[in-house]
Amino acid sequence: MAINYEFFETPNPTGDGTKTYHPRVVSYGSISTDTLAKEIQDACTLTRADVKAVLVSLADKMAQYLSYGQKIHLEGIGYIGVSLKCPKKISNKEDMKHAPVMFKAVTFRADEELKQKMQRVKMERSSVRVHSAQISEEGIDRKLTEHFAKEAIITRSSFQHLCNLCESTAYRHIKRLVEEGKLQNVSTPHNPVYMPCEGWYGK
Numbered sequence: 001m002a003i004n005y006e007f008f009e010t011p012n013p014t015g016d017g018t019k020t021y022h023p024r025v026v027s028y029g030s031i032s033t034d035t036l037a038k039e040i041q042d043a044c045t046l047t048r049a050d051v052k053a054v055l056v057s058l059a060d061k062m063a064q065y066l067s068y069g070q071k072i073h074l075e076g077i078g079y080i081g082v083s084l085k086c087p088k089k090i091s092n093k094e095d096m097k098h099a100p101v102m103f104k105a106v107t108f109r110a111d112e113e114l115k116q117k118m119q120r121v122k123m124e125r126s127s128v129r130v131h132s133a134q135i136s137e138e139g140i141d142r143k144l145t146e147h148f149a150k151e152a153i154i155t156r157s158s159f160q161h162l163c164n165l166c167e168s169t170a171y172r173h174i175k176r177l178v179e180e181g182k183l184q185n186v187s188t189p190h191n192p193v194y195m196p197c198e199g200w201y202g203k
Contacts, residue, residue, distance in 0.1 A: 002122035026126040066106065078110040135163055140173060141182075141201070148201040153186070153193050 007021040037052040046054075062072055062080065071081040085104035090096060110118075135143075143162050147154060154162070160170035174194065177183040182200045187193035196203040 002124040004124055004126040006126045076111055076113045078108055078114060081107045081109075083107050135165070137173075137176075139163075140177075144182075144196070145201045148196055148203060153195055154183075155193055159194070 004026040005023045006026050008024050010020045010022050012018060012020070033052055033055050034048075037048045037055065040046065040051045041048040065072055066080070066082050069082070071079055073079050083104045083106075084101055086099050086101050088095070088099050090099055140163055144154070144159075147158075147162055156167075156170055156174060159165075159174060160167060163170070163173070165173065174183065174192075178185065178194075181197050183194045184197050185192045186195050
């Protein structure tokens with residue numbers, strides 16, 4: 001097995017037209033707790049149920065100690081901690097008295113042992129196309145007009161395939177179309193289904 005990667009254009013804030021590219025891991029999904037539990041079961045004397053119970057309990061305990069401001073060290077894996085954010089700009093000590101401080105993210109710093117194991121990992125260029133097609137906003141409008149002439153709704157997944165886009169680009173365009181009043185979500189936020197707004201795409 002190897003890590004699949006692809007090259008992506010690096011944003012250029014200078015706007016001088018120079019293009020550079022950086023490699024990025026191409027992920028095909030995530031590994032579930034059940035999968036880890038089964039594979040650990042096969043490698044030791046613990047049962048799958050035992051391993052899963054330990055992993056679930058570990059997650060609970062990690063959340064508990066992180067909420068106390070503690071760092072957690074998993075030997076051979078790394079250090080896990082918490083980072084914070086403040087939405088208000090702090091420029092003096094007086095601002096600190098009433099500044100709202102919130103949770104930002106769970107941080108991770110790998111142990112050297114884990115880093116050394118990863119140094120031996122093979123890399124392969126991805127054979128799966130992960131870049132979006134070059135399509136204009138007008139081209140997207142044309143494809144949606146054709147789609148809604150036959151179908152009443154569209155999902156993010158079907159929009160992605162219709163316009164030959166990668167997932168992140170499809171999300172970005174759908175967000176834009178909703179903000180422009182061209183599409184509307186007629187379902188729930190967690191399971192969106194879109195229909196044209198009045199006056200768009202033949203409706």
